[in-house]
Amino acid sequence: MRRTISCNRSLSATGSKLGSSSPASAATPDSEALVLSTLPADAAAQTEANSHVPGLQARLLSSRRLSLALAAPLSDEDQTVQPMDDASPTKWHLAHTTWFYESFILKPNLPDYREFSADFEYCFNSYYESKGERQPRGRRGLLTRPSAPEVRDYRAHVDAALARLFTQGIVGERPDLASMIELGINHEQQHQELLLTDVLSLFAAQPLRPAYRAPLPKVESRGGGADIEYIGFDGGIRAIGFDGAGFAYDNEGPRHEVLLYPYRLASRCVTNGEWLAFIEAGGYRDPLLWLADGWATVKTQGWNAPLYWEERDGLWHQMTLEGLLPVDECAPVTQVSYYEANAFAAWAGKRLPTEFEWEVASAGYPLAGNDLGTNALRPRPAPAVHDGRLSQMFGDVWEWTSSAYLPYPGYRPAPGAVGEYNGKFMVSQNVLRGGSCATPPGHIRATYRNFFYPYQRWQFTGLRLAEDAA
Numbered sequence: 001m002r003r004t005i006s007c008n009r010s011l012s013a014t015g016s017k018l019g020s021s022s023p024a025s026a027a028t029p030d031s032e033a034l035v036l037s038t039l040p041a042d043a044a045a046q047t048e049a050n051s052h053v054p055g056l057q058a059r060l061l062s063s064r065r066l067s068l069a070l071a072a073p074l075s076d077e078d079q080t081v082q083p084m085d086d087a088s089p090t091k092w093h094l095a096h097t098t099w100f101y102e103s104f105i106l107k108p109n110l111p112d113y114r115e116f117s118a119d120f121e122y123c124f125n126s127y128y129e130s131k132g133e134r135q136p137r138g139r140r141g142l143l144t145r146p147s148a149p150e151v152r153d154y155r156a157h158v159d160a161a162l163a164r165l166f167t168q169g170i171v172g173e174r175p176d177l178a179s180m181i182e183l184g185i186n187h188e189q190q191h192q193e194l195l196l197t198d199v200l201s202l203f204a205a206q207p208l209r210p211a212y213r214a215p216l217p218k219v220e221s222r223g224g225g226a227d228i229e230y231i232g233f234d235g236g237i238r239a240i241g242f243d244g245a246g247f248a249y250d251n252e253g254p255r256h257e258v259l260l261y262p263y264r265l266a267s268r269c270v271t272n273g274e275w276l277a278f279i280e281a282g283g284y285r286d287p288l289l290w291l292a293d294g295w296a297t298v299k300t301q302g303w304n305a306p307l308y309w310e311e312r313d314g315l316w317h318q319m320t321l322e323g324l325l326p327v328d329e330c331a332p333v334t335q336v337s338y339y340e341a342n343a344f345a346a347w348a349g350k351r352l353p354t355e356f357e358w359e360v361a362s363a364g365y366p367l368a369g370n371d372l373g374t375n376a377l378r379p380r381p382a383p384a385v386h387d388g389r390l391s392q393m394f395g396d397v398w399e400w401t402s403s404a405y406l407p408y409p410g411y412r413p414a415p416g417a418v419g420e421y422n423g424k425f426m427v428s429q430n431v432l433r434g435g436s437c438a439t440p441p442g443h444i445r446a447t448y449r450n451f452f453y454p455y456q457r458w459q460f461t462g463l464r465l466a467e468d469a470a
Contacts, residue, residue: 056178056185057166063185063192064159066440067094068152070195073213076148083205085138086458087198092124092140094195095151097188098158099124103131104418105180106161109170116157117146130417182247183418189443193459196321196377196438201458204308204319211323213377218328226382230264231361231390232469238360241408242447251422252447254410258356262469265353265361268382269392269399269462270344273329275336276316278344279305289346294339297455307335307457321377330381332462334397338430338454341400341463353466355403355431355449362393362433362446369395369434373441379460380437395439397462398432398450405429405451429453436460 071079071090079090088096099120106113123143125134135143146154162181165171171178196212203210241255242248284304287295297303308319309327316327336344345351353361369392370380379396406426413423429451435444438460452459 053166053172053178056171056181057163060162060181060185061159063188063440064155067097067188067192067195068155070192074199078199078202079148080141080144081202082138082141082198083202084458086456087201088137088140088194089143090195090199091148091151092143093191093198095120095124095146095154096126097184097191098151098155100187101162101181101184102158105165105177105184106158109174109177110161110165113161116154120146120154128417128420130420180418183421186247186249186443189440192372192440193436193438193443196372197459200308200319200321203321209319209324212321215322215325216375226268226384226386226391228465229267229386229388230467231267231386231388232264233260233262233357233361235260235262235469238356240356240359240447242445248445248447249422249449250414251407251411251426251449252445254408256409260357260360263353263357264467264469265357265390266350266465267386267390269332269379269397269464271329271381272318272327272331272333274348275306275333275344276327276329278347281347283343283347286347289343291339291342291454293454294337294343297337297339303340306333306340309335328381332379332382332392332397334379334436334460334462335457336400336461336463337457338400338452340457341461342402344463345465348465350465350467352400352402352463355401355433357466358399358401358433358464359446361390365390365393365446367394367445369393370437371395371435371439371441371444372437374437376437378437379462392434392464394435394444396437397434397460398436399434399462399464401431401433403431405431405449425451432461 071094074090076091079094082089082092102116103121103125107115121131122133123135123146125131126137127134165177165181171181199212203212236259237257238260239255240258242252243255283289284298290298305316306318310317310319310324317324318327341352370376371394374380374395382391407423411423413419414421430453432450432452433448435448436459452461
């Protein structure tokens with residue numbers, strides 16, 4: 001394979017060790033909490049929710065409009081099919097987020113609400129067992145009916161009813177209802193990211209490799225790419241988890257203490273150029289780098305590169321939301337599984353950070369980065385100069401950690417169907433942190449715990465390396 005290195009490569013002379021260590025400490029004051037607990041636990045939290053009713057309505061309307069805007073470039077045919085079990089059709093995302101409001105908020109709380117269609121309960125329930133039977137996830141693409149126009153009518157019907165909750169003063173009188181609407185907004189934001197990654201999965205599976213949108217002018221590599229360095233953090237007992245005003249999912253708490261040993265975290269995410277070196281060094285052919293389940297997956301699935309990578313005329317290309325493009329060697333690698341991330345770390349002589357190390361390191365950094373608000377729709381290269389600080393902590397790619405997705409000490413799921421949101425998935429998955437280029441603005445926070453199975457790689461998932469300091 002021939003190629004030209006277009007940014008600084010941080011590989012050592014051996015081609016296997018990444019970066020150099022820096023003793024600089026990144027300890028900074030805690031950042032201001034921006035976002036309420038899924039279900040407020042006390043009257044003070046409820047009062048806080050109630051005082052923000054006008055802003056809540058505005059954010060609800062904005063979120064509902066954004067989903068339609070994300071779907072606008074797609075034909076009705078694009079919105080109906082799914083390429084694999086994990087990826088749902090756009091039409092289903094638009095309908096499911098609407099069903100969530102109808103089922104959990106409107107039907108129990110708006111007097112005289114008229115259900116749009118009783119059949120939609122089966123079609124658009126996702127995984128809520130207490131809500132009854134549902135269309136199997138891998139067969140959502142068979143739902144040619146209701147049509148895409150009918151789904152848009154469904155959204156308009158529910159949106160009008162949601163507006164009545166505010167105009168009739170019901171939300172203002174019910175802080176618990178305001179909290180449920182907050183959950184609905186965040187739920188829809190999750191599906192906005194899934195909508196985009198599922199569209200990418202769909203278009204990558206098509207022979208014509210269509211683009212979701214025309215390519216924007218390429219962002220320069222901001223100085224030709226950043227060398228990797230390792231920022232030091234002290235060990236000790238640290239507080240972990242959400243504990244503040246604003247919204248957070250129940251799996252982000254209760255806040256508790258953990259013991260950390262001194263460690264160092266890479267100043268940026270691993271790049272495509274570094275991943276190419278891993279490929280060329282035989283990383284996908286060396287079983288000693290892989291966990292047993294990971295190596296079995298490599299063999300059965302025939303993996304030899306990240307998802308959506310393909311060689312054309314001796315050059316690696318990557319399917320993006322802007323179509324099939326040459327791999328940008330300076331940008332963070334993405335669409336890699338936990339198995340691949342762990343193998344790369346082993347090859348580099350490093351490891352993946354724990355979710356607790358990541359969270360402690362993120363303290364003091366603004367909740368800003370290359371998210372959906374930048375409109376880049378793909379990861380961007382890191383700044384060329386780090387000045388002893390971490391970059392790309394929020395946005396660009398969800399960063400795999402070595403931590404299993406498990407409940408925090410004292411965690412209890414909420415009663416009823418809402419309790420199915422997170423708790424029942426706390427097995428056999430790994431935690432990711434930081435958000436991605438498809439995460440809606442305002443959705444991410446330092447305590448946010450995303451989670452996927454270790455073999456999954458259709459999301460914007462990447463990695464940041466870590467090492468022990470002692």
